[in-house]
Amino acid sequence: MDDITNLILKSIFVDNMVYTYFLGMCSYLAVSKKLTTANGLGIAVIFVLTFTAPLNWLIQENILKEGALVKYFGEQYATVNLDFLQLLMFIAVIASFVQFVEMVIEKFSPTLYGSLGIFLPLITVNCSILGGSIFMIQKDLTLVEATAFGFGSGVGFYLAIVALAAIREKLKYSNVPKGLRGLGITFLLTGLLALAFKTFIGMSF
């Protein structure tokens, strides 16, 4: 249990998706102008990451891995390695999962769809989702750990985007040099926030 807590906290603070791996930067920059929308996107990312990471784990272990096909078709498939299909499979799983969730939410909870719905299509092309799946494979996690990692990474993204949105809302009232307005100051802010997150590096939980 300790390991899992450790993994979650580590993926939130130390291996933060945005500040350490630069993943999900596009939506991080584009959707962080208002706190409410940032909040909606953040929650959607947590949700999708928590489910796509274990889904992709199952696909990798049961279909794509070298020798995984043996249990279905017999010994002659022991050397078959479908690793090269990894990217295609993962992105297909993510795209269809997002589409599926969108349909379910639209059917059962129109209010939630109203607040979350517009962000779901955006999420397919959010690098942090695909990145989460690829990192999870590289780190050789188990199924439970993969779920925890997905959840932790999602929370990390949520924290990052909400923090930036809150700062940018306050920033409206300040006098920023002309050339820095908008994207420039946002990047400098992100740099400072990343620096703040660096302080968590030595920590063990």
Place this chain on the structure above:
Amino acid sequence: MSTEVLDKKIKKEKISEPLLSKRRKKIISDPFNDDNPITIQVLGICSALAVTIKMEPTIIMAISVVFVMIFSSLITSVIRNYIPTRVRIIVQMAIIASLVTLVSEFLRAFNYEMFKTLGAFVGLIITNCIVMGRLEAYAMGNKPYDSILDAFGNAIGYGWIIITVAFFRELLGSGSVLGFKVFEFIGWENFPTNGLMVDSVGAFIIIGLIIWIQRSISGYVEN
């Protein structure tokens, strides 16, 4: 009657348009500065910054993006009239993912060291918004040749920014350029390297400064 004549005239002009007409040169040159994908359109920041610690992987990354963008634009543009609008995202994803797989397998076969250095970030070109963004914005509605030019221009506009970032990060962070120890060469033995530049913090700050300089020169102001 008059519109017919006009139509004919336009058609004729289109046929006789030179391979690199003024309009087409503008398609290529706009993304360098005035319409740069990273600093103005805010596309493609995601995965690419992570490889900018050293110049060499950055250049490989830029070349990969040029390749993926040109061919995905070409394919999308050729079949654009046959793609149903409702499933276009998935079709584009499939095209991009196949091309990226090609790049990644090529690197694994011919430059395994580089493949390991770049790691997951080659695969992440798929979700690099710049590819998808240009397909949606340009290749879905324009002819193949123009789409290739647009893709090329944007990929180069993207490439020069990340290579500039990599240059400063490698110079200040490791004291070298393309692996060549510059400061030792000019006789500055113990050049104090800056750990922040090797870290992700350096990339954010450098790109923020590049945007500031670029916008101060061009006078572009965001509201």
